[in-house]
Amino acid sequence: MTRDECVGLGMWMTWKCAVMDLPFGGAKGGIAVNPKELSPGEKERLTRRFAQELRDVIGPNQDIPAPDMGTDPQTMAWLMDAYSMQEGETTPGVVTGKPPVVGGSEGREEAPGRSVAIITQLVCEYYDRQLEDTTVAVQGYGSVGANAARLLDDWGATIVAISDVNGAMYEPDGIDTASVPSHDEEPEAVTTYADTVISNDELLTLDVDVLIPAALGNVITKENAEAIAADLVVEGANGPTTSTADSILAKRDVAVVPDILANAGGVTVSYFEWLQDINRRSWSLERVNDELEAEMQAAWDAVRVKFEQRDVTWRDAAYIVALSRIAEAHEARGLWP
Amino acid sequence: MTRDECVGLGMWMTWKCAVMDLPFGGAKGGIAVNPKELSPGEKERLTRRFAQELRDVIGPNQDIPAPDMGTDPQTMAWLMDAYSMQEGETTPGVVTGKPPVVGGSEGREEAPGRSVAIITQLVCEYYDRQLEDTTVAVQGYGSVGANAARLLDDWGATIVAISDVNGAMYEPDGIDTASVPSHDEEPEAVTTYADTVISNDELLTLDVDVLIPAALGNVITKENAEAIAADLVVEGANGPTTSTADSILAKRDVAVVPDILANAGGVTVSYFEWLQDINRRSWSLERVNDELEAEMQAAWDAVRVKFEQRDVTWRDAAYIVALSRIAEAHEARGLWP
Amino acid sequence: MTRDECVGLGMWMTWKCAVMDLPFGGAKGGIAVNPKELSPGEKERLTRRFAQELRDVIGPNQDIPAPDMGTDPQTMAWLMDAYSMQEGETTPGVVTGKPPVVGGSEGREEAPGRSVAIITQLVCEYYDRQLEDTTVAVQGYGSVGANAARLLDDWGATIVAISDVNGAMYEPDGIDTASVPSHDEEPEAVTTYADTVISNDELLTLDVDVLIPAALGNVITKENAEAIAADLVVEGANGPTTSTADSILAKRDVAVVPDILANAGGVTVSYFEWLQDINRRSWSLERVNDELEAEMQAAWDAVRVKFEQRDVTWRDAAYIVALSRIAEAHEARGLWP
Amino acid sequence: MTRDECVGLGMWMTWKCAVMDLPFGGAKGGIAVNPKELSPGEKERLTRRFAQELRDVIGPNQDIPAPDMGTDPQTMAWLMDAYSMQEGETTPGVVTGKPPVVGGSEGREEAPGRSVAIITQLVCEYYDRQLEDTTVAVQGYGSVGANAARLLDDWGATIVAISDVNGAMYEPDGIDTASVPSHDEEPEAVTTYADTVISNDELLTLDVDVLIPAALGNVITKENAEAIAADLVVEGANGPTTSTADSILAKRDVAVVPDILANAGGVTVSYFEWLQDINRRSWSLERVNDELEAEMQAAWDAVRVKFEQRDVTWRDAAYIVALSRIAEAHEARGLWP
């Protein structure tokens, strides 16, 4: 965790929120510590101290921390409790990612994967492709990858490959994704359930309709960009495509739907959680999913319009949407004092 | 009004809110005075002084008083006004039970009786009993009893007995409940409309399908518990069944749906009123009733699951639901400092 | 802009809000300056200074300025920004009439005209008149007049005359309102698109079913009141009918639906904008229009009930509704200290 | 009480505070009511309501009301109590002029007269005149006049005339001022104690060393200015000299020490009261008088320097001091936003 990383992640969050038209900006903060080396008591005390240090600059109307690497719902519950006790009133809206029993939202965990699935469906529709006739390879089977894969599987797509750090399960006729445990359910188990194991590199160049890199950043590079055989790439991970690779794919007319749109379900449901907290009413899981779908559809529509108007890549279209909104708001308010 | 009573009532309210999954805790306060001996001017001044004394510990994000014995919508309007003037801005969300014109909710008055009726319908359904084939005796014909009786009457049940302090009207073929004025409409009038009058004790042991004690606490006791002939008891009053009687009924397999679930409609609509106030939008009566029904259904479902899983009484199931939620929230937040 | 004008406009706003049952009071303020003589920089600095001066008495829970003469969405954005920077947190709910990108509402611009159209439809319905068989003359083709005319045109009415300061376009078979630019789209252009031009005075006395004066105050006077040939007058402008003319029309049984009901769509959508801001969720244009229709219907119903019960004019019925609500709230709260 | 009067009095207060170098500005407000027609209960309720209306704009760090016509220490105590109860904590520093038992200052009542006496002594000293050899005529024997006369009497001056509305007591060998009751002690009693009675007009033109007009405004006019025989005029009342009279006296080399310096003891002790309140420590009467003397000396010195440097009248010198301080502070802070 460095200052520069925080600045970078904060900016990324700004684009995501702007694409999704959420009334949030972007900022990041963290503690330079390895949480795995801390006892639960140490983690709790450290979190509460952090709440004290952040207190002047966070709040339901200021900055609303959400969980990221090394934090979980329990961490967010401590942060909320510390802030609430300091302020003298229960303030669930100060952080998101809490357990539902203390003001968290249903469906938040699943949301990034769900948004990847929704966007995959929309992009397929756009290119007149039926999900029933679509083959998909998903790199990564953690929260994002497994949820995306299972939803697409449910909706009729054929998931031919999924992977974890040990390699990929390959099943040309389609994997029964429900029967393969995700990384959260059983770590690094994908290959043990596989009949045919291929490498992660092989997965990326499979001849599928849709490739969903949902594991790490920088996996599609100038080395393999020419070999990508999929027609559509939907970025589930943050930054899976290097900028050089991006240019190659653009030239090859491979459509790449960027991360700031595709996996924005997480921050969107964080926004829903905050709405539930400040308006003091929780939503059912069904409502969360319906509202998420509506938001993804609206963001997709806005990006699609720019894609068509400007004749640019999907990534550029998404950035045009984001930057226009920021610029327009900035111009309306002015910079003052 | 004693300190100990307040503590007891506060705890009861805590269970109700937890069963209903409302983001409220429980507390009670009061003034040791007989409101009937006060002039309207004295009541207003006393209420405003009370607002001043309570001011540091109430508020829309802290504690939200609701009316109870000896207070009415006018009292709550004064309390709201006093608090608002002190704070310097109109703050309807600081109390509930206000007249609709100053931020009160439609349907609040009727809500406890409506929740009793809804729960009665649900428990009948659970035991595969059609309301059309169900006979009901209701003790008490005040707000809770009359509203419950009339709604069940509307929905098809046969109300064979209703009562007030003077005794019970008994009509084996069903009473036309709309034509008998409730206590609020015409005090102590039930028996004057009756052809056949029986005693309140006789009412309790009538051979009906459902018995709804909706008058006072401690009316089903070890003395009459063996004689209760109803298959189902739905508690409309607070604490109508003594704990000994409860054990006897449990042994006799009489299903008793406890007060903290059955009459929780009142606090639920208080919650709706507060939502309307803090979100600054009033709901139509229709919406209030629909949302109340949805909340009662959800609470019923949660209690039913525990009832089935744990093989306990309905009362124990309700307490398991309530205590689990409190314990879970407590564990997530911790006790700090 | 004088102090007395502010007092008068503030009172008018109070009636409108009370008729619509919005939780707003009425107040007005302004700066005695000609905005056309200011540079954009001067306007911005003046607005920000004004925000500083008003700061103690405005706020999302106190007084919420909305735009009026000489202000536009940009002005409101500056006001919001100045207040937000002073308070140290983005507070969109402090003013309404903002551009949507900084918390304004969709549909606000169009709202007053839309409410005029909705009320016209309701009053026609009340008098068993089909819109398809109804002829309408609209004085004024600015925001209110043009929007009202176009919506009624869409809904089937025949718009036979529209006008601007230069005179009126008259088309007995109905004008294609979409093809005539409104004042905002092309200033003072109505007559240039007309085949037949009549005067504004002639427009007022056309033999139509509905007359909508939507330009200026005091256009229906004792001079022309006897000559008004329409059966229904729906006031789109503020105060188009003098009180003497009002009496004449009443005697002649011409139904006049007053401004405080007919053009209240503006303040109603201001209320919606505020709701969106304080609850932190923007509404789609479709939702804004649906909710506006529901609010207009409810206000209409309340006024209609008084119209029928009391056998008074529509104007008096509207004032009875407004004053009763204010009196009832005042009585419930009391005046204290 | 009119708006314009308030503006004028507010400006006057600004000059006084600036001459005395107090960290106060100037503002005035009032209620258009005749307090003599109100019962004590009405006065109390009116005062508390006024506190509610003013509440957003007063406060120990904002504007601090002090008593003026028609208000007394009891009024200020109610105002303080109302504000304190509204704010939820005892805030004596919100008003001055309170009774000492609730945070008022010793010596406040006497302060304006004392400052007149101190300034008289300083101006005599400046012109090398011993108080023992100085004759003084004082118009008015209310709080200002009586206190000034008695102090100067104590310090050795010879008070040859004092007056009230009925005329003046004249005693060329000196009046025993302690033995004549002031207006507050016994209203309109001066002439009843007198051996020789002269008119108020005669008093003004007595051949004394010092004339102190301490009754009303505009008593030295173009009619009598030529006839003023005193060498020194010290203004005890507000505005006793018309501007024409002022020019005549200037031409005649009669030194006129202006009200904004001479009677500023009142606002100075209001400042001391506020200091005692916000620093939570009361001062003894002795300390109040010592500090008042020091402040008067410092203000005198500042005015004297300008008087000598600029060769202007004492009045102009006082305004130069006041305006320079205001201008300097304004320039340092700037006007923003």
Add this chain to the structure above:
Amino acid sequence: MTRDECVGLGMWMTWKCAVMDLPFGGAKGGIAVNPKELSPGEKERLTRRFAQELRDVIGPNQDIPAPDMGTDPQTMAWLMDAYSMQEGETTPGVVTGKPPVVGGSEGREEAPGRSVAIITQLVCEYYDRQLEDTTVAVQGYGSVGANAARLLDDWGATIVAISDVNGAMYEPDGIDTASVPSHDEEPEAVTTYADTVISNDELLTLDVDVLIPAALGNVITKENAEAIAADLVVEGANGPTTSTADSILAKRDVAVVPDILANAGGVTVSYFEWLQDINRRSWSLERVNDELEAEMQAAWDAVRVKFEQRDVTWRDAAYIVALSRIAEAHEARGLWP
């Protein structure tokens, strides 16, 4: 620690503050726990939790806790720190009795004994008794007794007896009080330094000029009141004289200076500590002692005036002073709302 004890102690504190004319009221609170059974960690956590519970009702402008039984400067430091961290800014003025390094006052520990000595000196003076010719017996040699004894010893009095729980040291020619360790310096050591030991009962009836009971309540009772041989009793402890004994002493013309005056040095220096904290400047020990002496003198003077005017006992005179001040303030402010 019971609720009733708290009420009683709170009232006592109210009288003390009123006699001393401090701008404090009186209140008491506590935890029902034996601090000796707690570890330091438990004490710290309990104190911080207590701060959280009290937080809404304490504060430098609300209620300012001071130490009492079972608390020490460290406890008050924790309380201050907990409150400060919760409020987000260092707030030393929220409690008194802190260690000087975190905002405590010099001389606080010694203050109650010092006030007893000062009052003893004043009462001797009043009865024309030189300290050099005065013999004194002091019951109790804790903080109050030892400090009083040593100061009186320094100032010339002859301390003939001091005591602790084991009995009294008796030295007719005067004890060198500096050489006998106080209870805080060496617990229960008095008799071990004595040549002649007498009982505590014997001490009380010694034929001395001044008796200072500074150990426990209720030591002068109807049993020994007739036997008290001292001319003056100065109450160092709280409530050492029962009301019956008080009447007997009054009849016998033994002057009893009451606790609420004599040992009020403690709360007075608490007030000084608060002044230092809110005005952000610490005082030297010398200044604390000088100011304490001035305050004791002023309180003594006020009580003496009433003693002489009303011909009552010193105790009654002190209560008259206290109650008059409370009544006067109450009357000035009124009770509102």
Add this chain to the structure above:
Amino acid sequence: MTRDECVGLGMWMTWKCAVMDLPFGGAKGGIAVNPKELSPGEKERLTRRFAQELRDVIGPNQDIPAPDMGTDPQTMAWLMDAYSMQEGETTPGVVTGKPPVVGGSEGREEAPGRSVAIITQLVCEYYDRQLEDTTVAVQGYGSVGANAARLLDDWGATIVAISDVNGAMYEPDGIDTASVPSHDEEPEAVTTYADTVISNDELLTLDVDVLIPAALGNVITKENAEAIAADLVVEGANGPTTSTADSILAKRDVAVVPDILANAGGVTVSYFEWLQDINRRSWSLERVNDELEAEMQAAWDAVRVKFEQRDVTWRDAAYIVALSRIAEAHEARGLWP
């Protein structure tokens, strides 16, 4: 201006405040900009924007900025004004170093030099050296050097050398310091007034009693430490002695009074300014100087005690005083949460 510089300067300020026993901590912040390249308008706007950015973390009870390099009283006035307008009330105590007319303190500019002079006098006294018999060389003739030199000159010392960037004026019989303009009065003028000019290096090694390096850091180094001929070094600049040079001087028994004590007059008068602001009373120049002298004396005494007790250098003694105070406060409060 770098982050690391800020951290270093913040720590230094912490030691100074702790040595002086001021209730301030230490922090630094700045803008990476060359103020000389900014227009006054740009400086004002930049300062006001900076105030907005800092606003959440500064305040009279939080952090109180004081001027440093590149800022002047005007800058501090803007900062105060911006903060005050944002907060909605004039808050002079938020920054120090303001012009007196808007809440600045008399004597602040001169304070660092004055403290150097006072400490020089005290250290001479300590070593039994009469100022009349003491020769002094002062490096630097800016605010610190010139004020120190002139005061010591006034008090009887013989100033034999003063310098600026161009070299030193050397006058063995003593310079008339009043007649040589300081850098602020006439930049770089020292040598132009000199008969004999020597280099800055020569100045440092002059055979004087006291050497006061008051220009830059790191001027006494391992290169010239052996050649320092003065018996006493009083550090007027921050960090004029390198740590190696410090060891050499320590070995050679040259007494070096460290900067954190000697030039702490600046922060001390900043503290006085803040006291004047929060207590709302300005001090005369005489009082400022008297209080400064008292504070310097107290700090000197505390350091002297440690110097004697521990047999360490003056620098180490000063650090022992500072660190003990910080540690003691830290221990009393604990670190929580």
